[in-house]
Amino acid sequence: MHDRVEEMHPLAVRYVVYPVYNFIQGLKGYKTAKYEKELMESQWFTPAQIEEIQQEKLRLLIEHAYKNVPFYRKLFDKLKIKPSDIKDIEDLNKLPLLRKEDIRKNISAFVAKNIPRKNLKPMMSSGTTGKPLKLFKDKDRDAWRAAARHRIQKVHGFEQGDKIVTIYGYSFPRKHLFQGAFLKILRNEWVPYGYDLSEKMIGAFVKELEKYKPDFIRAWPSSIYPLAEFAGDNEINLRPKNIWLHGEVLFKFQKRLVEENLGCEIFDVFGLRESSVYSFECPEHTGYHLDAENGVIEVLNKDGEHVSRGELGAAVFTDFTNFATPLIRYVSEDIVVYAGGRKCPCGRGLPLVIKSIEGRFSDCLSTDNGFVLPKVVVDLFSNIKTIKNFQVIQKAKDKISVKVEKKPDFSSSDADFIIGGIQKFFKSDVNIEIEYVKSIPLTASGKKRFVISEVPPKFI
Numbered sequence: 001m002h003d004r005v006e007e008m009h010p011l012a013v014r015y016v017v018y019p020v021y022n023f024i025q026g027l028k029g030y031k032t033a034k035y036e037k038e039l040m041e042s043q044w045f046t047p048a049q050i051e052e053i054q055q056e057k058l059r060l061l062i063e064h065a066y067k068n069v070p071f072y073r074k075l076f077d078k079l080k081i082k083p084s085d086i087k088d089i090e091d092l093n094k095l096p097l098l099r100k101e102d103i104r105k106n107i108s109a110f111v112a113k114n115i116p117r118k119n120l121k122p123m124m125s126s127g128t129t130g131k132p133l134k135l136f137k138d139k140d141r142d143a144w145r146a147a148a149r150h151r152i153q154k155v156h157g158f159e160q161g162d163k164i165v166t167i168y169g170y171s172f173p174r175k176h177l178f179q180g181a182f183l184k185i186l187r188n189e190w191v192p193y194g195y196d197l198s199e200k201m202i203g204a205f206v207k208e209l210e211k212y213k214p215d216f217i218r219a220w221p222s223s224i225y226p227l228a229e230f231a232g233d234n235e236i237n238l239r240p241k242n243i244w245l246h247g248e249v250l251f252k253f254q255k256r257l258v259e260e261n262l263g264c265e266i267f268d269v270f271g272l273r274e275s276s277v278y279s280f281e282c283p284e285h286t287g288y289h290l291d292a293e294n295g296v297i298e299v300l301n302k303d304g305e306h307v308s309r310g311e312l313g314a315a316v317f318t319d320f321t322n323f324a325t326p327l328i329r330y331v332s333e334d335i336v337v338y339a340g341g342r343k344c345p346c347g348r349g350l351p352l353v354i355k356s357i358e359g360r361f362s363d364c365l366s367t368d369n370g371f372v373l374p375k376v377v378v379d380l381f382s383n384i385k386t387i388k389n390f391q392v393i394q395k396a397k398d399k400i401s402v403k404v405e406k407k408p409d410f411s412s413s414d415a416d417f418i419i420g421g422i423q424k425f426f427k428s429d430v431n432i433e434i435e436y437v438k439s440i441p442l443t444a445s446g447k448k449r450f451v452i453s454e455v456p457p458k459f460i
């Protein structure tokens with residue numbers, strides 16, 4: 001099999017293959033196409049109409065959770081709350097936060113009793129640290145999630161059949177070629193199985209990409225970055241219509257280089273693997289619209305209170321779509337800036353809940369005065385032109401280890417600059433050690449972490 005299956009004609013995908021696939025999926029019980037149509041319409045509803053949808057979906061979720069999920073039944077009874085006490089989003093704060101540890105302790109208490117076992121599909125939580133959490137989902141949840149994802153793509157001009165390339169991670173094992181061919185036929189989507197992003201392979205891959213001329217690219221920031229660097233250095237002109245990024249914080253230096261070298265706009269999407277509630281940038285770039293029909297994202301401070309517009313807080317998810325293991329006020333370990341639920345000039349009624357995504361708890365350094373966000377650390381290193389790559393690891397409150405991949409012109413004054421810069425984050429003296437390395441490993445899933453705190457600050 002060729003590494004890249006020849007592309008399908010966009011119209012064949014749009015008018016034949018994809019509708020047939022949707023029809024078959026419909027027979028299997030997936031209502032993705034129906035939900036997608038609903039979401040495409042409801043995004044233009046007024047905020048009040050969208051709130052009404054939310055209230056109704058919240059009511060259904062809460063009633064279901066109380067009736068069928070042992071954990072919630074026990075919780076409500078203990079708190080002496082009835083499902084009818086949770087009427088709207090504000091009432092959610094009558095319920096405690098749900099942490100991964102709570103679920104891990106007793107997963108069976110979170111599984112709805114009324115859903116036949118054969119309809120439950122396992123899913124893993126996202127997260128770069130710790131053990132992923134195993135949860136369950138059903139068909140309806142998958143359909144809502146896919147519908148929400150498709151809507152985001154359409155917001156940016158995508159039409160079924162347009163050519164997409166998906167680049168998540170660093171390597172794309174050949175063994176998935178068959179699965180890749182399926183995606184290609186079904187959605188005109190190319191996942192570059194058989195390639196990786198190493199120096200040896202990236203040239204061949206970027207050249208294939210140049211021939212393929214994707215309309216859209218979906219990627220993680222750390223996987224698109226080397227590709228954009230290569231394209232820039234070799235004057236390769238890709239110019240897709242735009243790029244959707246997610247899965248990691250998008251740093252300024254990455255956004256700048258990728259937009260410049262690939263000649264297109266970037267739109268960032270935020271979500272969790274275990275949730276259907278996405279949050280996405282529209283063409284106005286005014287913040288992140290909430291997929292409000294699928295759920296709620298609350299932004300809370302250390303005391304569990306809602307933060308004010310412009311303030312940082314932890315993102316807490318309530319997902320209306322997963323009846324298999326309902327997640328109500330689920331703490332995600334992501335830090336975001338609250339946008340205040342404003343309305344966007346694009347006219348969509350979906351509120352702007354998030355202003356910016358700042359990273360996960362364990363991406364932040366703990367200091368005497370609180371914390372340092374990964375962006376601040378990355379900015380410090382962006383000023384040093386003599387390093388190829390770096391990673392800052394906080395081993396203890398007063399112990400920092402810095403891994404550096406240096407370029408030939410790296411000097412001792414650069415090392416002093418790093419030590420001095422990091423020390424400035426702290427009031428008292430910290431032990432900072434630099435280790436010079438040949439390469440810095442990625443996470444198991446192929447993501448890049450610039451900062452790792454083994455003693456993360458407490459955000460909630």
Ligand SMILES: [Zn+2]
Pocket residue numbers: 282283284286289344345346347348
């Ligand atoms: Zn907008």
